[in-house]
Amino acid sequence: MSILVNEDTRVVVQGLGRAGLFHAEQCIRFGTDIVAGVHPGRGGQTALGFPIFDSLREAAAHARPNASVIFVPAAGAGDAILEAVESEVPLIVCITEGIPVRDMVRVAAAMRCSGSRLVGPNCPGVITPGKCKLGIMPGQIHEPGRVGVVSRSGTLTYEAVGQLSALGIGQSTCIGIGGDPIIGTSFIDVLEMFNLDPGTDGVIMIGEIGGSAEEEAAEFVKGQFNKPIAGFIAGATAPPGRRMGHAGAIISGGKGTASEKQAAMKAAGIAVAPTPAELATTLAQLL
Amino acid sequence: MKLHEYQAKDLLRAYGVPTPRGTVATTPGQAREAAARLGGKVVVKAQIHAGGRGKGGGVKLAGDADEAEAHAARILGMCLVTHQTGPEGRLVRRVLVEEQLPIEREIYLGVTLDRALARPVFMASAQGGMEIEEVAAENPEAILREPVGWAGLQPFQARRLAFGLGIRGDALKASVQAILAVARAYEENDASLVEVNPFVLTSDGRAVALDAKTDIDDSAMFRHPDLAELRDLDEEEPLETDAINHGLNYIKLDGNVGCMVNGAGLAMATMDIIQYAGGMPANFLDVGGGADSDQIKNGFRIILSDSNVKAILINIFGGILKVDVLAEGIVAAARELAIGVPLVLRLEGTNVEKGRQILAASGLDFIVAADMKDAARHAVARAV
Numbered sequence: 289m290s291i292l293v294n295e296d297t298r299v300v301v302q303g304l305g306r307a308g309l310f311h312a313e314q315c316i317r318f319g320t321d322i323v324a325g326v327h328p329g330r331g332g333q334t335a336l337g338f339p340i341f342d343s344l345r346e347a348a349a350h351a352r353p354n355a356s357v358i359f360v361p362a363a364g365a366g367d368a369i370l371e372a373v374e375s376e377v378p379l380i381v382c383i384t385e386g387i388p389v390r391d392m393v394r395v396a397a398a399m400r401c402s403g404s405r406l407v408g409p410n411c412p413g414v415i416t417p418g419k420c421k422l423g424i425m426p427g428q429i430h431e432p433g434r435v436g437v438v439s440r441s442g443t444l445t446y447e448a449v450g451q452l453s454a455l456g457i458g459q460s461t462c463i464g465i466g467g468d469p470i471i472g473t474s475f476i477d478v479l480e481m482f483n484l485d486p487g488t489d490g491v492i493m494i495g496e497i498g499g500s501a502e503e504e505a506a507e508f509v510k511g512q513f514n515k516p517i518a519g520f521i522a523g524a525t526a527p528p529g530r531r532m533g534h535a536g537a538i539i540s541g542g543k544g545t546a547s548e549k550q551a552a553m554k555a556a557g558i559a560v561a562p563t564p565a566e567l568a569t570t571l572a573q574l575l
Numbered sequence: 576m577k578l579h580e581y582q583a584k585d586l587l588r589a590y591g592v593p594t595p596r597g598t599v600a601t602t603p604g605q606a607r608e609a610a611a612r613l614g615g616k617v618v619v620k621a622q623i624h625a626g627g628r629g630k631g632g633g634v635k636l637a638g639d640a641d642e643a644e645a646h647a648a649r650i651l652g653m654c655l656v657t658h659q660t661g662p663e664g665r666l667v668r669r670v671l672v673e674e675q676l677p678i679e680r681e682i683y684l685g686v687t688l689d690r691a692l693a694r695p696v697f698m699a700s701a702q703g704g705m706e707i708e709e710v711a712a713e714n715p716e717a718i719l720r721e722p723v724g725w726a727g728l729q730p731f732q733a734r735r736l737a738f739g740l741g742i743r744g745d746a747l748k749a750s751v752q753a754i755l756a757v758a759r760a761y762e763e764n765d766a767s768l769v770e771v772n773p774f775v776l777t778s779d780g781r782a783v784a785l786d787a788k789t790d791i792d793d794s795a796m797f798r799h800p801d802l803a804e805l806r807d808l809d810e811e812e813p814l815e816t817d818a819i820n821h822g823l824n825y826i827k828l829d830g831n832v833g834c835m836v837n838g839a840g841l842a843m844a845t846m847d848i849i850q851y852a853g854g855m856p857a858n859f860l861d862v863g864g865g866a867d868s869d870q871i872k873n874g875f876r877i878i879l880s881d882s883n884v885k886a887i888l889i890n891i892f893g894g895i896l897k898v899d900v901l902a903e904g905i906v907a908a909a910r911e912l913a914i915g916v917p918l919v920l921r922l923e924g925t926n927v928e929k930g931r932q933i934l935a936a937s938g939l940d941f942i943v944a945a946d947m948k949d950a951a952r953h954a955v956a957r958a959v
Contacts, residue, residue: 362794363797386794387794388765388792388794388795388798389688389765389767389792389794389795390762390765390792390795392693393688393693393694393695393725394725396693396694397693397694397724397725412894424864424894425894426893426894426924426925428925429894429924439840440840441838441839441840441841441843441844442838442840442864442894443836443837443838443840443841443892443894444838444840444841444844445840446892446894446924447841447844447892447923447947450892450923450924467839467840469688469690470688470690470693494840496839496840496843497843499690499691500690500691501690504691520844522840522841522843522844522847523843523846523847524847524850525828525843525846525847525849525850525855525856526843526846526859527826527828529659530826530859532826532839532842532843532859533824533838533839533840533842533843533859533861534839534840535794536690537839537840537843541707541708541711542708542712546847562851563847563848563851563947563948564841564844564845564847564848564947565848565946565947565948566948
């Protein structure tokens with residue numbers, strides 16, 4: 289079992305520029321079923337064996353995708369998400385980094401009255417090892433198994449997965465929720481799904497400085513989460529007021545510090561890894 | 576991107592927010608002329624991208640043009656130190672010379688993103704002049720909040736704020752209009768913060784933005800070429816600007832272990848593990864997902880231009896960025912730049928074996944670590 293994506297996931301790729309094409313090919317090699325692409329102006333062509341359409345509505349009518357992955361550049365990515373929402377694609381994964389916040393405020397408003405789920409933006413995507421890869425993560429480091437990984441950061445997710453696989457611990461599903469201030473899917477959303485997934489026995493949750501998503505997740509874990517969970521917060525040494533790469537990773541007004549988040553996690557019974565080199569071993573002790 | 580106070584006021588004025596009459600001066604003589612034109616009684620304000628200017632001695636009242644000139648002579652060219660500049664301070668290149676106003680009340684107005692609500696929130700407080708963080712910490716109910724919906728801040732919300740602040744009489748209508756204008760300026764300019772602190776009510780019934788602070792969302796600059804022209808490179812750390820121009824994300828810190836990492840989260844985690852190993856990171860540097868050998872070279876150059884750096888830790892988890900390509904870049908950069916400090920490498924991911932062979936075959940003196948913790952220990956031990 290797994291969450292969000294599996295062998296029945298039928299994917300439409302939005303944005304087939306250099307990055308979109310490259311990653312679409314990588315996904316296909318991993319075994320992902322890509323059924324269509326959308327690239328305005330290239331309707332009627334094919335790429336990597338799948339048909340391209342000018343609009344998502346046409347792609348949806350012809351290929352009946354149940355998930356979308358977006359590589360459209362930042363200036364148009366908000367629009368691409370809204371296009372997928374309009375076509376009622378159930379799962380929308382947006383990889384694009386640097387979408388203006390104002391655009392994401394509008395997207396968030398549209399998501400509230402929609403049945404679609406957005407993962408990201410500014411994220412590596414979602415992968416269920418052995419079944420489906422919807423994103424840009426290196427597929428070969430993953431092993432099928434029973435541990436879920438959820439993270440705000442891309443390469444730090446790979447770090448956790450690499451450590452797990454090295455210990456012989458496979459993963460059920462790994463999700464990068466994204467490093468932006470406004471994202472579609474929160475830690476809590478993912479933890480709720482892992483909680484209900486019979487194929488997930490434990491979870492690694494990786495947060496970072498900025499905002500209060502980790503504190504809210506810790507509050508949820510305290511009350512309702514019933515599986516072992518290990519955590520880590522990146523940015524303990526980050527200075528206040530400086531944005532550390534991710535638009536959302538900033539300590540402002542004394543809020544969003546690593547120590548507050550670690551304290552909240554510990555209070556919720558989450559095993560906090562002392563260093564990022566001990567993500568997998570910290571969880572392994574609980575399994 | 577941050578705007579200067581005078582630029583933020585120009586912007587707000589264009590939306591109909593009243594501001595004091597004033598002029599920017601770059602010399603004491605200009606400040607004198609400006610003061611004379613404004614009737615002599617003025618305030619001289621240092622223009623730097625940092626708050627707390629008053630406490631640092633960067634804001635002075637003058638009774639006449641002579642005094643304004645003397646204040647400007649002292650402030651221009653000073654290294655103004657505030658709680659936001661760090662101990663080295665910031666060189667003052669301009670002052671804003673403004674009329675003094677008969678202030679009756681000081682109010683705080685601000686708009687920023689509420690991440691939990693995923694929409695902007697307009698904040699107002701009767702405790703103007705104070706840092707909003709202090710008010711929020713000590714007396715959170717003193718801050719009035721109105722979430723901004725998709726149709727923008729509505730007049731009834733602006734009225735609710737103004738009544739909540741106890742504004743009555745002539746100032747009410749002017750305040751409501753100013754609140755709506757501030758919200759519009761935030762929205763239409765892709766701001767991440769607009770703050771008017773203080774917004775003052777005067778004894779002659781006016782409502783005026785006495786100070787203004789505006790930050791623009793960097794991701795939205797492509798929509799605002801006019802605002803891009805307001806960028807002041809003098810206010811930015813030259814190395815950070817240099818890094819951005821090469822597709823890198825660099826922030827200088829105070830330690831002596833330089834680091835080069837792919838991905839923001841892993842870069843922060845690397846800084847953390849350096850500290851855990853007993854050292855201090857010299858920088859944050861994210862080379863991104865698709866770094867090429869040119870970027871690696873520029874990364875080294877930027878890290879090494881900080882003379883505090885005594886060792887460099889490279890931590891790469893190759894996904895899309897292949898480790899062998901990266902290793903070639905490192906070898907080329909090491910040959911070309913004559914890096915004079917120990918290099919500790921921790922490489923993992925796609926084509927890692929090929930990458931390690933390239934490093935070994937280069938004959939250069941790299942320390943190849945087994946994992947992140949090992950890498951941090953080596954780097955800290957050698958950073959002396």
